Amino acid sequence: MSMRNLFLLLLVANLALASWLGLRTPPPQLPLTGNSPGLVPIRLVGERAEPVSTPSTVVASPLTSGRALVAASACRRIGVLPDRAAALKLVAALDKVASATRIEADPERERVGFWVLIPPRSTRESAERTLQQVRQSGIQDVWLFRSGELENAISLGLYARMENAEKRRDAIANRGFRAEIRPRYSDRERQWVRVRLNDPDFDLRPLASGVDGVPGNVAISTEACADDLVASRP
Known part of the structure; x- marks a missing residue:
């Protein structure tokens, strides 16, 4: 066989092989994800990580909590008092140490x-x-x-x-x-005085027992400040 014929034969064979390879369907390529076994996720320089969401918790600041405690401890209930006259005298004596006072009366037989x-x-x-x-x-x-x-x-x-x-x-x-x-x-009516103090640490006992008509052993209790105890006088 001449060299020319051999060259033509090889050319035809290469073309046939190329055509056959081109007709084959390549296997599908699965996308690579961060969950693929054996793969480590790659993060580009400058890329920020997504924040992990966690349940939100509202925490009161120490300042807010402190104010609430002071407000809750600033109110007192004084009584039972003998009569309304004693209650009025006590309210007058509390004027300089309290931001609000209120006389309460309950009927009693x-x-x-x-x-x-x-x-x-x-x-x-x-x-x-x-x-x-x-x-x-x-x-x-x-x-x-x-x-x-x-x-x-x-x-x-x-x-x-x-x-x-x-x-x-x-x-x-x-x-x-x-x-x-x-x-x-x-x-008769049993009388109490409710008071909101300017200073929650103020000792009411000496002041109250010094008021005419108020017993020296009158009960004084700390209570939560009610919304209706406003800065007013009876």
Whole structure:
């Protein structure tokens, strides 16, 4: 075979091989990710890492917490006070050390003694006759209730202690009259003063006990400052 024919044969063979290789479909190339086994993620110079999200937590600053504690400890409740006059005097004495004061009152029914009495009669005439009979028996210091819830009852005395009332009842019974004991009540208001101090460390005891009408052992308690305790005077 001549050299020319050999060259042509090799050229045709190369062309055929090139065509065959070009017709083959290359295997799909999977994208490389940071999760691919055996691969280490590469970060370019100047590239910033994505921040890792964490649950947010709100933390009160020491200054805010301190103010809250001071505000909570700056209020006091003073009482029970004997009457409103004492409460008003105390408020006046607190004027220079407090930014706000408030008088509070709760109604209270207080037992002040024990009545010894003959129960109410059905009519005024019957009550008058019984009163006359009691006096004729030698029992003194008696009188007739003419109005109220004890109308037409006969009072035989008011006693502070139960044992004294019982003695009086028994003495009346020995004279032939049926008497009974009933508690006597008085309606009044219990008074307190609530105060917001300028200085939460101020000692209120000497000031309060020095006010006329305020007991030396009056209760003073620390309480949370209420929203309704505003800078005002009663």
